[in-house]
Amino acid sequence: MPHVISPSEQCGPPLSCASAAYDGRPGTIAAARDFAAGFLAETQAAGGAAVTAQTVGVVRLVVSELVTNALKHAPGPCWLDLDITGDTLRITAWDTGSALPAVLPHDAGRVGQHGLEIVVALCRRLEIEQQAVGKRIRAYVAL
Structure with a gap:
């Protein structure tokens, strides 16, 4: 289902980053959740x-x-990047949609x-940025 991009050598040991691309087929959201959980398990094991x-x-x-929003509001593929720095996991979702989402009040x-x-309630920080094509949303989770 996803095209998993192998961790790059610049991540260094132990495994601290990974990426996957998704085309929006049925099962994408579950695959993205499993990808993230697997990444954390592999990182801990290493x-x-x-x-x-x-x-x-x-x-x-x-x-x-994040992946649900990307699939719902953007045409085309989405990408998911995971990387760990210290005690924080940065989750980055990229998509091709030009409209920036708004965090609505409770x-x-x-x-x-x-x-x-x-997402805001669960994370240390949330960043939403317009890109040349699409947008990037970054969520920072305490480990």
């Missing part, structure tokens, strides 16, 4: 950051929300559109 089950759950949810009565609200 002697990298210790990761709790709760953190894996948070990462899976954040990845799910509204318990609103049906839907809570994805980025959830």
Whole structure:
């Protein structure tokens, strides 16, 4: 399903970065969640950051929300980059959509559109940047 790009040598040991590209076929969101969980498991097994089950759950949810938004609001493929620096995992979702998403204020009565609200609540920081083609969204999760 995803085209997984091997970790580059510049990541250095232990495994600290990985990338995958997705074409939006059915199962993409689940594949992206599994990719992120697998990355964390491999990193920990290689002697990298210790990761709790709760953190894996948070990462899976954040990845799910970011990839869902990319598939829902952008034509074309999306890419997912994961990299660890110190005690932080940076999750970067790239897509081809030109519209920047807005983090809506909390509204318990609103049906839907809570994805980025959830991401903001779970992450240390969220960055949304326009690119020459599309956009890049970065979420920083404490490990």
